[in-house]
Amino acid sequence: MGNSVNVGIIGASGYSGEELIKLINRHPHCNLQLITSRQYADCPILKIFPRFGDLDHKFEAPNISKMLRSSIDIFFLALPHKVASEFAVPLFKAGRKIIDISADFRLNDKHVYRKYYKIEHQAPELLTESVYGLPEINREKIRYSKLVACPGCYPTSILLPLLPLIRENLVLTEDIVICSGSGVTGAGRKVEQPYLFSECNESYRAYSPVGHRHQPEIEQEISKAAEMPVKINFIPHLVPMNRGMNSTLILKLNGNVTAEKIAECYNKYYNDEKFIRVLSENVMADTKHISQTNNCEIGFAIDAETNKLIVTSSIDNLTKGASGQAVQCMNIIFGLNEYIGLGD
Amino acid sequence: MGNSVNVGIIGASGYSGEELIKLINRHPHCNLQLITSRQYADCPILKIFPRFGDLDHKFEAPNISKMLRSSIDIFFLALPHKVASEFAVPLFKAGRKIIDISADFRLNDKHVYRKYYKIEHQAPELLTESVYGLPEINREKIRYSKLVACPGCYPTSILLPLLPLIRENLVLTEDIVICSGSGVTGAGRKVEQPYLFSECNESYRAYSPVGHRHQPEIEQEISKAAEMPVKINFIPHLVPMNRGMNSTLILKLNGNVTAEKIAECYNKYYNDEKFIRVLSENVMADTKHISQTNNCEIGFAIDAETNKLIVTSSIDNLTKGASGQAVQCMNIIFGLNEYIGLGD
Amino acid sequence: MGNSVNVGIIGASGYSGEELIKLINRHPHCNLQLITSRQYADCPILKIFPRFGDLDHKFEAPNISKMLRSSIDIFFLALPHKVASEFAVPLFKAGRKIIDISADFRLNDKHVYRKYYKIEHQAPELLTESVYGLPEINREKIRYSKLVACPGCYPTSILLPLLPLIRENLVLTEDIVICSGSGVTGAGRKVEQPYLFSECNESYRAYSPVGHRHQPEIEQEISKAAEMPVKINFIPHLVPMNRGMNSTLILKLNGNVTAEKIAECYNKYYNDEKFIRVLSENVMADTKHISQTNNCEIGFAIDAETNKLIVTSSIDNLTKGASGQAVQCMNIIFGLNEYIGLGD
Amino acid sequence: MGNSVNVGIIGASGYSGEELIKLINRHPHCNLQLITSRQYADCPILKIFPRFGDLDHKFEAPNISKMLRSSIDIFFLALPHKVASEFAVPLFKAGRKIIDISADFRLNDKHVYRKYYKIEHQAPELLTESVYGLPEINREKIRYSKLVACPGCYPTSILLPLLPLIRENLVLTEDIVICSGSGVTGAGRKVEQPYLFSECNESYRAYSPVGHRHQPEIEQEISKAAEMPVKINFIPHLVPMNRGMNSTLILKLNGNVTAEKIAECYNKYYNDEKFIRVLSENVMADTKHISQTNNCEIGFAIDAETNKLIVTSSIDNLTKGASGQAVQCMNIIFGLNEYIGLGD
Numbered sequence A, B, C, D: 001m002g003n004s005v006n007v008g009i010i011g012a013s014g015y016s017g018e019e020l021i022k023l024i025n026r027h028p029h030c031n032l033q034l035i036t037s038r039q040y041a042d043c044p045i046l047k048i049f050p051r052f053g054d055l056d057h058k059f060e061a062p063n064i065s066k067m068l069r070s071s072i073d074i075f076f077l078a079l080p081h082k083v084a085s086e087f088a089v090p091l092f093k094a095g096r097k098i099i100d101i102s103a104d105f106r107l108n109d110k111h112v113y114r115k116y117y118k119i120e121h122q123a124p125e126l127l128t129e130s131v132y133g134l135p136e137i138n139r140e141k142i143r144y145s146k147l148v149a150c151p152g153c154y155p156t157s158i159l160l161p162l163l164p165l166i167r168e169n170l171v172l173t174e175d176i177v178i179c180s181g182s183g184v185t186g187a188g189r190k191v192e193q194p195y196l197f198s199e200c201n202e203s204y205r206a207y208s209p210v211g212h213r214h215q216p217e218i219e220q221e222i223s224k225a226a227e228m229p230v231k232i233n234f235i236p237h238l239v240p241m242n243r244g245m246n247s248t249l250i251l252k253l254n255g256n257v258t259a260e261k262i263a264e265c266y267n268k269y270y271n272d273e274k275f276i277r278v279l280s281e282n283v284m285a286d287t288k289h290i291s292q293t294n295n296c297e298i299g300f301a302i303d304a305e306t307n308k309l310i311v312t313s314s315i316d317n318l319t320k321g322a323s324g325q326a327v328q329c330m331n332i333i334f335g336l337n338e339y340i341g342l343g344d
Helices: A015-026 A063-068 A083-093 A110-117 A135-143 A153-167 A216-225 A259-270 A317-335 B014-024 B064-069 B082-091 B108-119 B124-128 B136-144 B151-167 B217-224 B261-268 B319-333 C017-026 C064-067 C083-093 C110-116 C124-126 C135-142 C152-166 C215-226 C259-270 C321-331 D015-026 D066-071 D081-092 D108-118 D124-128 D133-142 D153-167 D216-227 D257-269 D319-333
Strands: A003-011 A030-036 A074-077 A097-100 A147-149 A174-181 A232-238 A245-252 A276-278 A295-304 A308-316 B005-010 B030-036 B074-077 B096-100 B147-149 B175-183 B232-238 B247-250 B274-276 B297-301 B308-315 C006-012 C032-037 C074-077 C097-100 C145-151 C175-183 C232-238 C245-252 C276-280 C296-303 C306-317 D007-009 D030-036 D074-077 D097-100 D147-149 D176-182 D234-238 D245-252 D277-278 D296-303 D308-315
Touching: A003 B247, A003 D097, A015 A030, A015 A317, A063 B136, A063 B308, A074 A083, A074 B082, A074 C083, A083 A097, A097 A317, A110 A216, A135 A153, A135 A317, A135 B175, A153 A174, A153 A216, A153 A232, A153 A259, A153 A308, A153 D030, A153 D296, A174 A308, A174 B175, A174 B247, A216 A232, A216 D216, A232 B247, A232 B308, A245 B175, A259 A276, A308 A317, A317 C074, B005 C276, B014 B030, B014 B261, B014 B319, B064 B082, B074 B319, B082 B096, B082 B124, B108 B217, B108 D176, B136 B151, B136 B319, B147 B247, B147 B319, B147 D133, B151 B217, B151 B247, B151 B261, B151 B297, B151 B308, B232 D133, B261 B297, B274 B308, B274 D296, B319 C145, C017 C032, C017 C321, C032 D007, C064 C083, C074 C083, C074 C296, C074 C321, C083 C097, C083 C124, C083 C135, C097 C321, C110 C215, C135 C152, C135 C321, C145 C306, C145 C321, C152 C232, C152 C245, C152 C259, C152 C306, C152 C321, C175 D176, C175 D245, C215 C232, C232 D245, C232 D308, C245 D234, C259 C276, C259 C296, C276 C306, C306 C321, C306 D234, D007 D015, D015 D030, D015 D319, D066 D081, D066 D308, D074 D081, D074 D319, D081 D097, D097 D319, D133 D153, D133 D319, D147 D319, D153 D176, D153 D216, D153 D234, D153 D245, D153 D257, D153 D296, D153 D319, D216 D234, D257 D277, D257 D296, D308 D319
Parallel strands: A003 A030, A003 A074, A074 A097, A097 A147, A174 A232, A276 A295, B005 B030, B005 B074, B074 B096, B096 B147, B175 B232, B274 B297, C006 C032, C006 C074, C074 C097, C097 C145, C175 C232, C276 C296, D007 D030, D007 D074, D074 D097, D097 D147, D176 D234, D277 D296
Antiparallel strands: A174 A245, A245 A308, A295 A308, B175 B247, B247 B308, B297 B308, C175 C245, C245 C306, C296 C306, D176 D245, D245 D308, D296 D308
């Protein structure tokens, strides 16, 4: 396979894992060497994910010493938080590259981690090593990172439209309100009653209106951009669809900011970003335009009466919100065309 | 039919009209005398709405002089705005009772009407006669009204949880942010491309983020309760489901207000209201709990870090958000049990 | 409660149980005395089914001696098969009336039961006592029955359109092919991966194409009507919607049978049946016309080229297909208006 | 663009057109030179299909002389029937290659065309020139064809599992019954009331149970394989999902045919076909396994009691059922890897 990147996917039985398998499998420069799952060990991939008709891999039980002996260049961790750390630590120590889709290395502060995840962090020493994997914002750091912490889906959908506005001082950092809605794959493949078809279909509701686990991650990155501590209100909703996520941000404009100014700001940051598409003023983002792609669509409108900016952004929660972004980070790390393997 | 109320439904070919026919038809004290539709004149109801297997009515072309000669006690107008006025004026002058589901008599100020509906109001003299048909708030006025303007679906879902908080001064009137989501019947039965199944399914998006037509109605009623002009941000979303609506309100608490205080306030206003159910702190409303009912579910949570109150409320957009509420108003006007015909 | 029927619902935590609670609760002549659930014993109904805002009952642990001491007139069993028998036997012996929604008393032959349900029947002596609860076909037997076995949802949707044709010899009994599709509530409230939202949504598939558990019940009733053993092909499908079921029957016409003849036959059997609506030739049934009602819609068309009759029928799987039909049987048993409590 | 194939898409404003644009745009050996739409002439593609963020083409008004002067190698016609002929005739005469997604060149007999499409065929002389574009069956003919008539979606889903069985004489040609279900994109982008979200969602129904337009095409191809005229019953259903199609075939086994025999037959025909995946006995096809792919999944089961074979097959109606299959044909014609541009 010559110059291929040898890839291992650890914990691949959920929806992000499935999406990762799909993306890596069709990636022209990747060689999928290992796919693990404790639950499905020794089971052919095809049996669990029948859409992969051309894959003859089996799930393997995860075995850290075998991983360390392998020639795998990069490990994607599609594991629950805490479990991700258990694999990340020995792999990192052995110098292997890691892209973690879990929440374990997103927060810089282990106390915040404990507050939101209700457990002690397993490897606080790595929190200073990890890079927050939002390529449009952190591309250079990602390039040289050995441990990329992929942002959560909600944070991705929120930070992409918000950080440029914060950095350019176009909006205030107080009273930031964000209402997001996610398709049900966002809840993972958890077999629990609230996620049954007949419970979710024809249902729409907010959940975790205070203290959702993605909130500290969002606040951390806004605070960095604002160079001051910022608190937000973030209210996620569950939407009866499979894939897609929309965030609606209500922001206080910083004085007399025009729509042209907003457009200019986005143009400055995103004009060359292939995965980001900023819409004309007053045109709102729609999840259907980006589903099954790695794209982010951003729309905005100004409410003159309240001097507020309304921004909406749509991503696919499994692609740009998880596995697509992870592959984008991998492309950067290995000096590949950043967009390869991620076309529509 | 003895003591029955004789009912006419004017303009009954849309989803609210269909729901009205269903509710009036099964109402034990109503006699459905007239159902009109210009589009379907002379067509059996059954042909357009096959679920009404036991209804042998035909749609009639609307004929105002025939209406005036009839013994109909109350006319429900399920017409587009402006058209509603054309019927309301002669019916009102002739002393007939009217419950209007359109937007024509909700706004007190004809200038605001013109600004949002882009036409001159057809009967500004009636704007002082109409009563805003939110029974839990305006019950006594409705009882003696001859022209009830039923609130829009979004306003109903927003005002029910919000007005008590405003009246009791528990929240500030500044920076009120409301994100709502509606099932697709909320768009009416309009045959337009954006409402095709394949366009709405697996799609979630905000629309009209500034200046939605329901906004002035919401602001008008909040302003009355606050006894001062209030501006809000209201951002509606389209949700891929048939029926149901959820509103999420982000409100600034007025100083040191506890969850107990909020619960007490709701208890004071709604403890005896059969159609309103306030949930325990931190439990959010869900459209599936109220779909196909006239109920409103209200949930709330306090974010101590930002001192904000998050309130969510769910109604069925066609029932409590339109035709159910209209029937509730009718029950009040005719001195019937307010809940009759509206059970689950 | 005067002349009310005292009702107990045994095993009410699934979707049929929920529907039964709703129907009995709003029934003008019923007094809901007992709702049991092992799983949710002592839990307020409202907590599990938040839509019942006005019900202050709690689930009770099922206790047979308490049931026998109670003044309950009729017990609805909304239990899994086998468990239903455990309650049916002592209740029946004590002379209580029973309407069983499970499969335990539908089959007349215990060997067939064992073949399809993989267990010995618990009370074969009751198989001759039970009446198959399809009111439009078996009304008189139901009236005097103490143990009604409510048909399965698929059998109801199939037998209603099929039995009249068989009885009148309009179709042959060979090569009967039936393809049905059911909404996901038909699978019950089972918390299993295949019934997760993200697994069912955007998915459509056949399952159990040979030997589905409802098949022997269908064959048994056809065979009785035909007075000879009949075998069919029955292929159910899972449809991404909550409620509703459609069956499509492909039948060999018995010689030169016209559409008029078919219409006449249906007219003879169903003209006075309020819950059954036969459509004009070539108009097909649609689940949306009957969802949340106790109605059955029947459509038919003749294919002259193959001399076959295509019949489609739609019911709501939880109403006419389960709990609505159970209530209809109860109305018959207690001499009430058969339609009461079952209006749209 | 060196060795690229220059492609024109004529009539690209519907769902098949959109899918074609997507597939051709990402195809490594295609150069998309022309996209026409009468309705959207001069409008940027991006405005109508916002998901194509990287496409700067405009729709052009279709202009046949300009087409003839162009260097376009192959024209895809994604037009309504009859309109397709208007373009096909001059293009064919001028020696251009054509892949027609419409129904105009699928039927060999102009009388059958007239019977089902209610118009005279516009170019009966081309009916002998066109090749039925089902690559797994007709690969060699497609290779040298200048006019490929892509099969309809239903025929594709039916003929792929059925033709091998017919050719090998494993099933009888009498009493073939087929029930299919399609996602709503199958109805095209028609702006008509029956295809509104609120009309299709929570609805499942048969339509055109006799004489659907795809039926003669199915019968024609079966008859060719059987070398005798065959009549079938084909009943399509509308399923509340965007994409995907499942066909369930009920077939009479020809004597004592075992499951092994069926598996062998499929193995013989499809073992080397990358887009076709035959499942183990008794495992049914599922649309979700193949949605957004060019794959066809086939499952089968034998009912020993009736000696019938039940076969189910799933395809994506817009991919293998239309545009994906069209691209597969193009790959064959130009000697490209048949699978290129069509990976998951």
